[in-house]
Amino acid sequence: MPKYNFDEIIDRKGTNAIKVDALGERYGNPDLIPMWVADMDFKSPPCVEKAIIERAKHSIFGYTSPSQEYYSSIIKWVARQHNWQIEQEWLSFIPGIVKGIAFVTDCFTKPGDKVIIQPPVYHPFRIVPDMHQRVVVDNPLKLEAGQYMMDLDGLRQLIDPSCKMLILCNPHNPGGRVWTHQELSDIAEICYDNNILVISDEIHSDLAFDPNKHIPFASVSEKAAQNSITFMAPSKTFNIAGIISSFSVIPNKGLREKFHHFLEKSELESGHIFAYLVAETVYNYGDDWLAELKDYLWKNITFVDEYLKVNIPQIKAMLPQASFLIWLDCRQLNLSQTELNALFVEDAKLALNDGAMFGQGGEGFMRLNIGTPLSVVKKALDNLKKAIEQKQTQS
Numbered sequence: 001m002p003k004y005n006f007d008e009i010i011d012r013k014g015t016n017a018i019k020v021d022a023l024g025e026r027y028g029n030p031d032l033i034p035m036w037v038a039d040m041d042f043k044s045p046p047c048v049e050k051a052i053i054e055r056a057k058h059s060i061f062g063y064t065s066p067s068q069e070y071y072s073s074i075i076k077w078v079a080r081q082h083n084w085q086i087e088q089e090w091l092s093f094i095p096g097i098v099k100g101i102a103f104v105t106d107c108f109t110k111p112g113d114k115v116i117i118q119p120p121v122y123h124p125f126r127i128v129p130d131m132h133q134r135v136v137v138d139n140p141l142k143l144e145a146g147q148y149m150m151d152l153d154g155l156r157q158l159i160d161p162s163c164k165m166l167i168l169c170n171p172h173n174p175g176g177r178v179w180t181h182q183e184l185s186d187i188a189e190i191c192y193d194n195n196i197l198v199i200s201d202e203i204h205s206d207l208a209f210d211p212n213k214h215i216p217f218a219s220v221s222e223k224a225a226q227n228s229i230t231f232m233a234p235s236k237t238f239n240i241a242g243i244i245s246s247f248s249v250i251p252n253k254g255l256r257e258k259f260h261h262f263l264e265k266s267e268l269e270s271g272h273i274f275a276y277l278v279a280e281t282v283y284n285y286g287d288d289w290l291a292e293l294k295d296y297l298w299k300n301i302t303f304v305d306e307y308l309k310v311n312i313p314q315i316k317a318m319l320p321q322a323s324f325l326i327w328l329d330c331r332q333l334n335l336s337q338t339e340l341n342a343l344f345v346e347d348a349k350l351a352l353n354d355g356a357m358f359g360q361g362g363e364g365f366m367r368l369n370i371g372t373p374l375s376v377v378k379k380a381l382d383n384l385k386k387a388i389e390q391k392q393t394q395s
């Protein structure tokens with residue numbers, strides 16, 4: 001018997017949730033079905049509400065430091081979930097992974113240096129280095145048999161001495177790939193040999209679906225461990241993005257001292273009461289909730305896949321190996337990107353992410369967030385089916 005109710009429809013309007021309350025501003029219509037920003041419409045595990053309320057009742061919210069239990073909950077979680085033994089001194093709180101990417105960009109590169117990314121990929125990987133006057137170099141992923149693969153030969157060819165950093169999305173957003181040990185080891189080898197620091201963004205790591213197993217980049221080899229900074233967070237896993245409780249993991253002493261000094265000089269490593277408390281709580285008590293969530297998400301994913309095959313065969317779902325985002329291949333609709341967006345927003349009344357925002361290779365795709373009750377997913381697909389049928393009868 002399931003213990004948690006992921007079918008419950010919860011009205012998020014008026015909570016300042018970007019996904020819901022920014023619809024009017026971003027899409028010109030506040031009443032679209034929101035399936036864009038990567039948070040979910042489910043309640044977080046009950047232990048979160050309980051811990052916050054209990055702490056809030058104390059009513060004194062003074063300066064707070066991370067407890068020993070905060071660190072050990074992370075260490076035990078990463079060992080239990082990902083079979084990676086990390087040490088307390090490798091850890092630091094960071095106020096968000098996108099900010100973490102900005103910090104490493106500032107700390108380890110200088111204007112004019114090259115930063116490699118593998119598009120289509122989470123758009124801040126491009127935006128952040130770009131805004132810091134670094135030169136973003138694309139090593140596009142290859143689409144093979146409906147899944148993304150890394151172009152390692154392409155990577156070797158584009159490297160020159162001004163390439164200083166590679167940002168890896170592990171697992172991948174928007175394609176949902178869980179990279180293999182071989183792929184990660186190859187990246188580690190190439191980057192180590194060329195003095196390119198690897199930033200491994202592992203925010204989606206806890207959401208890998210069986211039989212796929214997330215492999216922390218730094219765990220694949222000594223070269224990976226000594227030449228990388230890993231970012232992790234409970235935010236996607238437990239739907240607590242607004243609490244902001246990300247952290248970095250750096251096994252190499254030199255990199256760690258440099259980065260921790262960078263954080264400390266501006267007190268950026270300092271979290272807040274609820275960040276520490278909630279991270280510790282979900283890592284200690286969230287396992288069974290997460291197991292049920294993944295079953296529910298997988299049910300939604302297979303529903304979308306089957307629905308599209310039967311009703312909208314022109315759109316193909318790339319089945320994610322992790323997380324709640326489905327990359328929809330809409331190229332067979334033969335629409336321009338503007339027409340594709342208009343089909344979703346104006347005709348189907350759906351707010352998805354425009355694939356083009358993820359960079360090279362994203363055109364013709366849309367990113368669908370299925371972290372929502374199945375009834376909402378069904379309604380969204382019915383809207384889309386109707387919109388496409390209407391379009392076909394008009395032409």
Ligand SMILES: Cc1ncc(COP(=O)(O)O)c(C=O)c1O
Pocket residue numbers: 038095096097098099122169173201203204233235241246
């Ligand atoms: C790959 C990836 N990294 C980072 C983030 C955001 O992380 P944060 O909220 O900690 O900045 C997201 C959110 O969608 C993401 O998909």
